[in-house]
Amino acid sequence: MKKVITYGTFDLLHKGHIRLLKRAKALGDHLTVCVSTDEFNAIKGKKAYTSFEDRKYILEAIRYVDEVIPEQGWDQKIKDVQDHDIDTFVMGDDWEGKFDFLKDYCEVIYLPRTEGISTTKIKHDLGMQVDAD
Numbered sequence: 001m002k003k004v005i006t007y008g009t010f011d012l013l014h015k016g017h018i019r020l021l022k023r024a025k026a027l028g029d030h031l032t033v034c035v036s037t038d039e040f041n042a043i044k045g046k047k048a049y050t051s052f053e054d055r056k057y058i059l060e061a062i063r064y065v066d067e068v069i070p071e072q073g074w075d076q077k078i079k080d081v082q083d084h085d086i087d088t089f090v091m092g093d094d095w096e097g098k099f100d101f102l103k104d105y106c107e108v109i110y111l112p113r114t115e116g117i118s119t120t121k122i123k124h125d126l127g128m129q130v131d132a133d
């Protein structure tokens with residue numbers, strides 16, 4: 001079984017997130033999504049509208065997602081890859097190159113982002129408080 005992993009906040013879930021998850025799952029047989037906790041989002045300088053528990057609940061309902069685990073820090077990826085027997089690490093290409101250190105442990109793939117949509121854009125268009133990107 002080929003196992004894939006990806007990471008993110010996945011707040012205010014939109015088509016860009018779903019397209020990423022769909023393409024990530026298509027690279028293997030099992031997709032683990034590591035979703036940022038509210039505490040880690042604070043470290044990332046993000047404040048998610050939806051709580052970790054609710055973002056986890058939503059992700060677990062997506063047909064492409066097989067498992068959801070918490071992302072609590074920047075430095076857990078190598079252990080996650082080893083502990084979950086991951087073959088492929090996938091991220092959107094806004095992260096291009098940032099996780100190449102994982103190439104010693106698994107395949108690393110950056111997929112093109114979906115243009116024209118982002119959680120920040122949704123918040124801005126709705127006149128909500130926008131995080132510093």
Ligand code: C2G
Nearest residue numbers: 007008009010011016017020091092093113114117
């Ligand atoms: N994404 C995308 N297209 C968009 C928006 C997002 O493909 N229009 C992808 C991002 O590239 C990322 C995933 O969807 O791979 C989740 O995006 P975010 O929730 O914004 O994740 P981020 O805050 O970038 O957290 O350790 C890594 C971090 O947790 C990533």
